[in-house]
Amino acid sequence: MAFPYSSGDVLTAADLNQSSGLVLVKTQTAGTAVSSMTITNCFSSTFHNYFLTVTGGTFNTANTQVQGRLVAGGVEASTGYKNRLLYSSYSASTPLAASSITNQRILWWGGTKANATAPVFCRLWLMGVYLTDGTYMTSDAYGTDGFAGNSSCYHTTPASYDGIKINPETGTMTGCTVRVYGYNNG
Amino acid sequence: MITMATWTRQELETLYPDGTVNVQVDDEVTVMTSEEWSAWIDAQVGTEKPNGLPA
Numbered sequence: 001m002a003f004p005y006s007s008g009d010v011l012t013a014a015d016l017n018q019s020s021g022l023v024l025v026k027t028q029t030a031g032t033a034v035s036s037m038t039i040t041n042c043f044s045s046t047f048h049n050y051f052l053t054v055t056g057g058t059f060n061t062a063n064t065q066v067q068g069r070l071v072a073g074g075v076e077a078s079t080g081y082k083n084r085l086l087y088s089s090y091s092a093s094t095p096l097a098a099s100s101i102t103n104q105r106i107l108w109w110g111g112t113k114a115n116a117t118a119p120v121f122c123r124l125w126l127m128g129v130y131l132t133d134g135t136y137m138t139s140d141a142y143g144t145d146g147f148a149g150n151s152s153c154y155h156t157t158p159a160s161y162d163g164i165k166i167n168p169e170t171g172t173m174t175g176c177t178v179r180v181y182g183y184n185n186g
Numbered sequence: 187m188i189t190m191a192t193w194t195r196q197e198l199e200t201l202y203p204d205g206t207v208n209v210q211v212d213d214e215v216t217v218m219t220s221e222e223w224s225a226w227i228d229a230q231v232g233t234e235k236p237n238g239l240p241a
Binding site for chain 1: 193202207208209211213215218226230233236238239
């Protein structure tokens with residue numbers, strides 16, 4: 001049945017499958033004083049592209065950014081991450097930048113502010129993570145009380161990943177909720 | 187010249203005593219073993235304390 005639907009249409013599973021947009025795949029909430037949290041089996045062949053959010057909860061250290069690693073079968077990928085960040089101060093127009101090919105994690109996709117009890121807010125888009133090619137990731141959530149920016153991470157290893165591990169850059173987290181959404185392939 | 191503060195082992199051990207740090211896989215939360223905890227502390231010693239700027 002063609003979208004958009006009309007009043008009185010009887011929808012089939014095929015109709016719903018082709019018209020759903022973002023689909024919540026998995027939700028995971030961190031326990032207390034957790035240094036890292038691995039979310040397994042959240043990426044699959046069902047979707048090629050994903051949107052991941054980290055909301056609520058706290059890090060125990062202020063101004064801390066979240067980091068991540070891709071995971072395959074419970075084993076985290078520890079190499080191959082190329083990161084770059086474009087950012088600027090709220091009070092100055094001069095653009096700033098940072099980059100890294102040596103820190104073997106996904107960097108700079110959000111965190112908490114100068115108050116360690118402030119809730120955590122992060123988001124990350126992942127393209128092709130389950131496909132056997134590189135994974136392309138972007139975020140526009142890098143931010144602190146003084147700066148904001150957007151980041152990109154290219155994971156160069158041509159492999160398929162079914163999970164992700166996240167951690168604060170230092171210290172622990174409590175109660176942060178990770179939600180993984182898949183973009184319907186149609 | 188800006189000198190960035192870095193973590194010392196003593197600071198980290200005070201903040202995160204052995205037996206108080208967990209790791210989580212899906213719903214399963216487990217306390218780090220002493221060996222895991224020591225390696226986790228070691229990995230942070232000498233790194234910059236977060237200041238909101240990219241490290």
